[in-house]
Amino acid sequence: MKNKITIQDILVRHFPEYELIHDLPSYVLEAAQRLIDCRTSALGGHKYYCPECDKEEIVYNPCHHRICPQCSHIAKDEWLKVQTNRMIATNYYHVVFTIPSEFNMYWLKNKKIMTDILFESVKETLLQMCGNEELLGVLPGIIATLHTWGSTLALHPHIHCLITDGGLTKDGKWKRGRRGKESKKGFLLPIKSNGVMGVFRAKFIFKMIGSLRRNKLVIPIEHLNKTTKEIESIYSKLKDKKWNVDIRERYQHGNGVAKYLANYLKGGAIGNSRIKSCKNEQVTFSYKNSRKNRKKELMTLDVHEFIRRLLLHVPEKRQRLVRYYGIFSSNKKHLLNKARNLFGQPAVKKIEKIKKEVICKTCGHKLRMIDEIEPIRRTNILNYRRYKMTSIKKAI
Numbered sequence: 001m002k003n004k005i006t007i008q009d010i011l012v013r014h015f016p017e018y019e020l021i022h023d024l025p026s027y028v029l030e031a032a033q034r035l036i037d038c039r040t041s042a043l044g045g046h047k048y049y050c051p052e053c054d055k056e057e058i059v060y061n062p063c064h065h066r067i068c069p070q071c072s073h074i075a076k077d078e079w080l081k082v083q084t085n086r087m088i089a090t091n092y093y094h095v096v097f098t099i100p101s102e103f104n105m106y107w108l109k110n111k112k113i114m115t116d117i118l119f120e121s122v123k124e125t126l127l128q129m130c131g132n133e134e135l136l137g138v139l140p141g142i143i144a145t146l147h148t149w150g151s152t153l154a155l156h157p158h159i160h161c162l163i164t165d166g167g168l169t170k171d172g173k174w175k176r177g178r179r180g181k182e183s184k185k186g187f188l189l190p191i192k193s194n195g196v197m198g199v200f201r202a203k204f205i206f207k208m209i210g211s212l213r214r215n216k217l218v219i220p221i222e223h224l225n226k227t228t229k230e231i232e233s234i235y236s237k238l239k240d241k242k243w244n245v246d247i248r249e250r251y252q253h254g255n256g257v258a259k260y261l262a263n264y265l266k267g268g269a270i271g272n273s274r275i276k277s278c279k280n281e282q283v284t285f286s287y288k289n290s291r292k293n294r295k296k297e298l299m300t301l302d303v304h305e306f307i308r309r310l311l312l313h314v315p316e317k318r319q320r321l322v323r324y325y326g327i328f329s330s331n332k333k334h335l336l337n338k339a340r341n342l343f344g345q346p347a348v349k350k351i352e353k354i355k356k357e358v359i360c361k362t363c364g365h366k367l368r369m370i371d372e373i374e375p376i377r378r379t380n381i382l383n384y385r386r387y388k389m390t391s392i393k394k395a396i
Contacts, residue, residue: 034063044375048367072267091165092254098158138167153309
């Protein structure tokens, strides 16, 4: 049964008014437009014919935006297929790095730089500690993905990592994590102040303050009346605070975690299935309450607040949300194949893209394309903005 209310429905009805009273960057405007146009005549499409039913059917084009819940299925499947094809047949750990909310004001003003600082801090922490001869002395395989939201769509930047249990030694052998053998759950590296958390915390603050000193960060309004030294002092004090770094239990293979990551890489911060209603200028959606053992509850927000939270997580153009380190990095393919060989696996092969077939809704027979439908208008963000402004003024 089709969900009664979708993200697209909400944006079609309420985004024109929202955009009039909010100054939005062009990449956010374009994202909203693409979600509104997705699978409609605005983007054009194709006409198909079913030889079994002797019927014609029009299928409109998807928008292919990363946050669109209607376009995520094939993208998820393709990404997951590539990752599982590269997986080494060993155990894996799921590691989560979260920065304190005190950094959120800078994240909002400096998405790209703060994203790079977070990724670099995670990469350097894991590679440094795994490479430490006293701990492991190996080069692991790491897949790191950025998530910027919590279940309520509030800003919550954190990185999920899938990391191999051990890695390649300098002499080309595979070495498992020593601590992984000591218990059923096991753990890869020590976490607390002198472990992963402490190293990550120090690296992130160091990079953050370095960017401040080099005037690379846009200062949020909350800190405009403060000197650089005063801002540095505020963030230096976070070295004494416990940061949320979690190394979860060991998995026999990484496919489960990879599937979890795929669900968050494509389709945005919320799927259509979570939208329960949109009426009286309010949106109600389901979420998992982390304070109550992730019990599923309902939250109702003003429709403009809902749109604000939704668009808060639109990534900038060409922003990489997933990065590969260690033997999973693009320039270490020879080491990845060497590791796979140690586990009796063949070298990584190129994966072909998934070909989607259009199926007849009546009989299930494969449809044949017979014609192309041109878009009603080409996507152009400036023309689109003028179009909306004119339409709304006429309506008023």
